[in-house]
Amino acid sequence: MPSISERGLNTQASPIRKLVPFAEQAKKEGKHVYHLNIGQPDIKTPECALNAVRNYKGKVIEYSHSAGNESYRKGLAKYYNNIGIDITQNDIIITTGGSEAIQFGLLSCMNPGDEVIIPEPFYTNYNGFASAAGVVVKPITSSIESGFALPDIGEFEKLITDKTKAILICNPNNPTGYLYSKEEIIALGEIVKKHDLFLFADEVYREFVYDGLEHYSVMNLKEIEQNVVLMDSVSKRYSACGVRIGAFISKNKILIETALKFAQARLSPPSYGQILGEAALETPKAYFDEVYNEYIERRNFVIDALNKIDGVMAPNPKGAFYTVIKLPIDNSDRFCKWLLSDFSYKNSTVMLAPATGFYSSDKHGLDEVRIAYVLKIKDLKNAVEVLEEALKVYPGRTN
């Protein structure tokens, strides 16, 4: 039998994936499992968006333009214009999820062996895309003590070599929920300019910003607009993760032309998803208000409840719907597995994401887990109670 590729062997399944069989087993045994591990919101997709697909009259589901339907790109440009981002439909390639936007960025900007700096903890799947593209991830650790703020710019300077081609941030951040400030984004812009790097920004949680703060997009960095790539997605904004529609955005024409070549090879992004995405642009403000109110209530509840548990530290996230918290445990992979396999409280348990999967540096995240507050308050309440009881009896408790 011929051998599997090295990149195939080296790509690690995330720690969450490894837990799935244990969660399935727990359910088979009749336990209720509260899922705080996933980024799949329970919020409904806007009716106007669902209806557009239901009412679509086309008789042949054809390929679209490789950059996406022009009407959708025009509508999307208007969405960005309305939030102060000055682009046209020609600066946009519609992608198959935000995932593909990241892939296009790595393929178009980086050669195999080139390095991308990413503050960690970071979204696990960046590893898979980097591995596929032959790109090396250089992590800079941010700390829970500072609420996962941007690491000191000096730390970036230390890592920059002649192989460094880009810095990638996720803002608001998955997994930490941290919202980068305007000052932090400007500081990143300066180092990007100084070393002539690309700045990739995954801003898919843009609408999920709390406490009266404002999201400051990398697209505001006019001076380095040729270096900036915005990666976006409709998944979270409209709770439509399954449509697989995102966007690759840049004012750099040569970069757009290059990414378009990779886009042309895969022909087109999904047609139904584009129909839904275009219709979703008309989502009424009331929808977002409701979603906002729901999430802020959940966040306030969950952060407060977690910090009341003995030995738990939960920074207050300003965006997205995640938080990385510190627990009094020896090993988060072991703890999360133990929760599913060996523990129950009132016949329930909770599935968490071990933070080890969000760090590229060895042995980081052993006492941290990610919580996605994507459940209703009632369920969050029960889930936190389960966690509290679990920590009382976990054999690997450290203090």
Add this chain to the structure above:
Amino acid sequence: MPSISERGLNTQASPIRKLVPFAEQAKKEGKHVYHLNIGQPDIKTPECALNAVRNYKGKVIEYSHSAGNESYRKGLAKYYNNIGIDITQNDIIITTGGSEAIQFGLLSCMNPGDEVIIPEPFYTNYNGFASAAGVVVKPITSSIESGFALPDIGEFEKLITDKTKAILICNPNNPTGYLYSKEEIIALGEIVKKHDLFLFADEVYREFVYDGLEHYSVMNLKEIEQNVVLMDSVSKRYSACGVRIGAFISKNKILIETALKFAQARLSPPSYGQILGEAALETPKAYFDEVYNEYIERRNFVIDALNKIDGVMAPNPKGAFYTVIKLPIDNSDRFCKWLLSDFSYKNSTVMLAPATGFYSSDKHGLDEVRIAYVLKIKDLKNAVEVLEEALKVYPGRTN
């Protein structure tokens, strides 16, 4: 401004893409353009498939399993079982189009610098995927004189080095319409076994086989089932190119596990497409009969009409809906551009695909073009007439 990646610069837009602006200009000038250049059929998507999407009652368009919905994979396994291919849902990963199945194959089986042998002319986009994966394409030229039959196995032997990791075929073939015989597939199996290679087969045109012939799938090669990967798609079978649903299929469990890691990184294939694909499995036989009759009529008409033109040679394709034909011209890129920019007959012209884009060897395909017979007979008739008149006056005519 930071530099674009080498793979980005080296990936060539296909010659068809380069013609698009000239086609747009021709239309602006009021010319009618017959599109014989594209693989977008004018056949309707089955009603049962369209209705499944229209009637979908889900309120949240969620991520699916990364390998695709289990119910769809089970249904798809049954489809294969019915055509004599012995697989289960666990041998299938639902992909974002056949395109992604090819990407998963290259990423999972091949290291950067490894070589894949492909008989040429071949589907242009294999180049883009190879470039993204850092894989080197080694072409073996098949000839129009033999109707684009499989090149002699000795030619494959000559090309095999310690870098060779796979052979990729498309059967029935895009762009040639050639259907590989059972004997040819078995011969490929033997060389694959001898050198322990992977055999990738793109069989997306499986249903388009004419003249009472039978399609012989690589999945029948039981002795090398661990080496075989089937790449499939619903695009052509159900005229649903825009849903972006395909499949990566292998009996090799380690390979499926490896490909699944890349599948997990991109989360899931499109939800609506899966709904359509699953419902399409119930497409009545009458639909395929109608499509078959339509295509065979088109093929018979177009091949006959083309061969009647002075200086034109059109082999009779046994599958798919393409044919590569030989024309008395100096340069197919120049001719195809000239058709759009400088020629019209009865205020019409025709857009063809220069065959240069289907060859990886230099200077091949200069006197060949691909015809996609995806138009109604009436339009095909007019298009062939335009071509005939054009050849009479083309300044670069060679004989």
